[in-house]
Amino acid sequence: MTRTGRSVVLGLCSYTHDSAAALVVDDTLVGFAEEERLTGDKHTAVFPQQAVRWLLDTAGLDADDVDVVAYNFDGRRYLDAVVTTELLARMPATRDRAQPRADSFRKVHDRFARRMADLRDRFPRARIAPTLHHRAHGLYAFASSHYDAAAVLVVDSLGEAQTTTIGAAERLGGGRCRYAIAEDITDPASLGYAYGAITEHLGWRRGDEEGTVMALAALGDPGRFRDLMREAIPLTQHGFSLDPRWFPLRVLARGYPRVTEAFVAATCAIRAAADDVRPVHADLAAALQERTEQVMVHLARRARALTGARLLCVGGGVAANCVAIGRIVETGLFDEIHVPPAPGDSGTAIGAVIAACLDSHHPLPDGVAGQCYHGPAYPTMDLPSHPRPGMTAYRPAGAAKHFALRLAEGHIVGLFHGRLEAGPRALGNRSILASPLRPDIVDRLNASVKFREPFRPFAPVVLATAAADYFTLGQPAPYMSIASGVTDLTRERLSTVVHVNGTARVQIVTPDANPFLAEVLTEFAALTGHPVLINTSLNVKGQPICGTPDMALDCLAGSGLDALMLEGWWITK
Structure with missing residues (x-):
């Protein structure tokens, strides 16, 4: 005490x-x-x-x-x-x-x-x-779920010497919890290491832009490098390994390449960040992503066999690979899968x-299960009518309805509202929202708002009561962590939220979880017939999600956003 x-x-x-x-x-x-x-x-x-x-x-x-x-x-x-x-x-x-x-x-x-x-x-x-x-990854993955018992799979680049662990967790009486790791894989076998190595080889920042490689994979042909990837990341009875002929031993110091000269010769030259993205880059990304999905499904099968559990929690940086998580869901190995809002190291x-x-013999803390909005909020902030040169601010009556009307008119709007969400994905409190009904919206978002690669998709957010009309996932997805199949309605009317691989990384929202976002979706549905919006993070490429009002105003000033709603203030340029 x-x-x-x-x-x-x-x-x-x-x-x-x-x-x-x-x-x-x-x-x-x-x-x-x-x-x-x-x-x-x-x-x-x-x-x-x-x-x-x-x-x-x-x-x-x-x-x-x-x-x-x-x-x-x-x-x-x-x-x-x-x-x-x-x-x-x-x-x-x-x-x-x-x-x-x-x-x-x-x-x-x-x-x-x-x-x-x-x-x-x-x-x-x-x-x-x-x-x-x-252990930290696994406990958070389980505690953030509502499950009473589950298998726990953690896959990342490196934790001390471990890279992959499989265990089981159970809630006990008095708020206590039991979590034990039953099996592990240690360095140098690391799926996160391999994905990061190829991310870097392809010209993006390791530890930051693996999601770009995942998006690029949908444009490539995995067959071109499929055999190489099977050699480089072979499956074993209990998991997988890395072949050092392709991925040399990890050295925790700068100056040690993460792929071998043989890998470069067999695939492509190292791509500089400013270079064009060519078909060979997409093909290598596709083969890497396909093998990652195969390894993750293999590990999930091992978790099912070891624990007998029908529920699965997944943590670690590789858990952010929403397509691989979607593949596990599709197998039907588990009744439901949970990924915490911040599966990475944070x-x-x-x-x-x-x-x-x-x-210390205390219970699991309250406020973790089913929660993602843990950060600072600014509910009492006041703004002048001109918060920055060239900007105008006022407080509209009926904020959600006003917001939805502007979105229906084709505006791209930032939203800064309530407590800051945890994790790498905006979940409605530090978001950029746009109408998925506008055919040019993805190009506008990538080119003039986010300043990122044109092949990057945008994720949808949908009201829980209508989710089954648009997405085939069939389980909760509150943290935008699972790639879902889509229905004919979505393909025909909302193709802007469907990636070229036919999936969408959906966030399913309830009024209890996020009342304001749910109200905006309801108002948007009243105007358009669809309770679905594009939801991307309130930032531009290379910058973190905006956690402070000043950062949000900077984002409005430096991007193609049409407006920003900042704690009820409507701000335009």
Whole structure:
């Protein structure tokens, strides 16, 4: 207990990428925020100073009141990757990198001690609690669901030495939870590593633009490089491996290419970001995506066999691959699949805080299950009539109806409303919305608003009561994390939300989850007959989702947005 008599646990993702913080006070989640949304520095690795300050201020606390600081890695476990060095050094395909790999893991292990010392300096009264990275992923994936019991599959690039884990979780009496990892796959076998390596090879930023490669895959022919991908990522009885002839050993340092010269010779030259996207790039993306889907389905089958569960929670960065998640849904292996709103590393700040609570014999925190709107809000903000040069602001009566009318007229409008959502996808509180009935809308959004590749699709948001009329998914999808098939109605009337592979990454909304967005959809349906909108994140390419009013105004000023609704204020240029 703190000097205030309250139980205070702070969870952190920091020092690596996607810094974030979560705070639990008296067994309730106060909030969660990703630092990039408050600073504008995408994927920042710094200590999440602003997120922590907001959380403590919200709870009326300071650093001395924190009981436990839960960190999203247990750096002592990096040495687990070193034990295979002698074996790798004897194998011709891995000999050259075996020692550099081991040295790099030792260096990260040593760096971890310095990071923990920094946390002790910042929170002098707190106990520092490192958490196994995949445990943090798995606990958050399960706790954010409403399931009483489920299999838990975590697939990412690297957590200490683990890259893939399969386990089971169960809610117990008194709010307790049991979660155990039954089986793992360790580095160098890593699906996230392989996807990131080819993302970089194709000219996009590893750890940021894998979604672009997933979108490009729909334009390619996987047959061209299918055999190569099967060799490079072979399936095993319990999972998969990576062939070092194509993906060399990971070294945790700059200057070590992630694909071999043989891979380059067999596929294509490294593409520079400014180069044209050619058919060979789409074909390589298609083969990578196809193999990723096959591996994920294989892992899901293993999870079903190991646990016997009929529900599945999926976490880790690869869980953001909505097409692969959709493939698992299609198999019918599970009755339902849940992906948390922040499946990547930022969400492990919540997972770490949950782990610390459970280890201290506290229950699962309230406010995690079924929730995604955890960040700062600005409900009382006031604006002058001209908030920026050339901008005009006023508060319309009937905000949702006004918003829907402008959308029906073809306007592209930003929405900044309520608490900031968690994770990489805008879920209606920091969104750009547009009518899917306009045939030119995708070109306008990509070219003049988002400034991104023309082949990138846009996701739909739909009222839950009408979802089955437009999408074939047949299960909840509140966090835009599953690619769904579409109905004839959608293909014929709303083709702008259908990717070339015939799917749509749908967000299904209920009035309980997001009352204002549901009201806008209802009003839009009254005008057009369709409770469906295009929903993309309130940002432009290369920038984080706008987490502050100033960032939202910057987005309006620097893009082709027609208007912005900012906490009830209608702002135009």
